[in-house]
Amino acid sequence: MEKLTSVEGRAYPFGMKNVDTDIVIPAHWLKTISRSGLGKGAFEVLRTEPGNVFDDPEYAGSPILIAGDNFGCGSSREHAAWALMDLGIKVVIAPSFSDIFSGNAFKNGILTVVLPQEAIDRLMEVARTDPISVDLEHQSVTTPFQDRFAFDIDPFRKQCLLGGLDEIGLTLASGAAIDGYEAKAARERPWVVPAIA
């Protein structure tokens, strides 16, 4: 996973509420067996609309996406995070996220920042003309106009993002504890292992 410390650049002033992962990447794009190339299908349904932010040259290649409440609801498809990654998005800022999406984003090195609606409204305004800075180390989002919004993040996630750490590698370091759990479970609940059909 790529390290993420701070991101500065233009932001898509998107703002839409309840964006489900079918909107982020429709199902017919899920037939791939690789993680890359999904940017082409990102927000496909919305991109049929003239004047949408994703095809506006003003915002092309922006590393930040500003979204509305409950971003990423619906399907568990990690393709949604891969599609954003393929578009070059490194940070999504919204008032709230679905649980599965924020986990998927994190596992791909995308930072999800939760800020109150007033802050989102202000960032939407700034994003139309100017860049935005996100500093993970100091947990803040700033604008060239002296706006500063502090955000919370799970310390473990922060550490993983800053260090670009591989979560599987971290867990495998607990191999002995997993062995111990399995031995105990086999004694106490032997029926958990499925019968051979």
Place this chain on the structure above:
Amino acid sequence: MTKPTTLYQKIWDAHVVETRPDGTCLIYIDRHLVHEVTSPQAFEGLRVGGRKVRRPDLTLAVPDHNLPTTARRDANGQRIPIANAESAQQLAALERNAPEFGIRLIGDADPEQGIVHVIGPEQGFTLPGTTMVCGDSHTSSHGALGSLAFGIGTSEVEHVLATQTLQLKPSKTLEVRVEGELGFGVTPKDVALAICGALGTAGGTGYVIEYRGSVFETMSIEGRLTVANMSIEAGARSGLFAPDEKTFAYLQGRPMAPKGADWDAAVAYWKTLKTDEGAVFDKSITIDAATIAPNVTWGTSPEDVVAITGVVPDPESFADASKRAAAAKSLDYMGLTPGQKLAEVPVENIFIGSCTNSRIEDLRAAASVLKGRHIAPGVKQALVVPGSGLVKRQAEAEGLDGIFKAAGFEWREPGCSACLSMNPDRVPAGERCASTSNRNFMGRQGPGARTHLVSPVMAAAAAVTGHLTDVRELIEDKKGMVA
């Protein structure tokens, strides 16, 4: 005396491998279902990292999303090639990955093949008190049997394959009570839609739901599967039912369920799995069963629910500005006008299927409405897609296929089908579908498709009249209908 705890807490506590100082836990995963869409990149990750599957015996693979629901083998038993090259490639990847990593695969033409969330319970792979995951958000379904089951992304699929664990933080708990008695024609699907309407699509975010109250106590296991399935539509990754005698009766004798002394030990343990008297939930809601009507969705989010007797709402009637904007956008997409009666909305497509409503009770219920009737002239496509090969066989043994076919329905092979249209089954742009699936998102059933979520009996009623219809008007007493 120990502190009273919730069912969720009990299952969680029994699966903690390690707790870190920040509260993150390494949670052991007892069951892992794998399908062809969200697993290829996970297996590729294992291969690149030189890693193995830690517990292939706790893992079960089955293709479901991409499979055509037309015949899969010719008269000589040879596979009929899948026309879409990418779908064929995903199926081929699963067929290669499962044996390579030692995982049991239920193949595309095996009699047990079906939607992951239908075959898990059906095979007895799903058990009370277990933790279960799958790269699919409707994994919440398995909570109907008292399994703490939730959808995960592909990176987590890889993590579970490699370590049989996940790094998680505990969720908050949400009690959803439905008390009283459901009216005639009101089904578990209507209850699930009513809950989505009451909570909203983000109301359950961060929570695990526990379904309690008299309606759920008397509900069949298949009805509970429908309700638990749609937990995620209210934002909750999991929805639990405490296991009871119905659960044990459902599971006993299933192929992968415990046998003999193991069965007895398991049941004794499962009986301890309930929320203690006095345990506290972080949030609770109660719905009076008498207020639930046969429901239908009008918009592009499962929270956009209204009784079939109602009208399309006016976006201006919503207090919140962003909700007003969303509703206006939804109505534009759906081609509906405020004040329009739902029961007058014509439909061209009917879909009976999906992990929400494709089990034998769903098919019996729909068939009970269709018996002796025929689809209306305006209905261009009417599909029944059983949830599994075993459901299909059972339905055929009961003669349900004959009822569907005589009514003008197509009787298909099992799979996810037109719920999300990864296979050739879809709803054409601009057309409507009365669908027993779980999501009415824009483009879900095909680009431009307009989805109205309903129960199986309501889908059958719409098929007969050609418009969304209150099923209670078609069958006036309980004798004729299995609901």
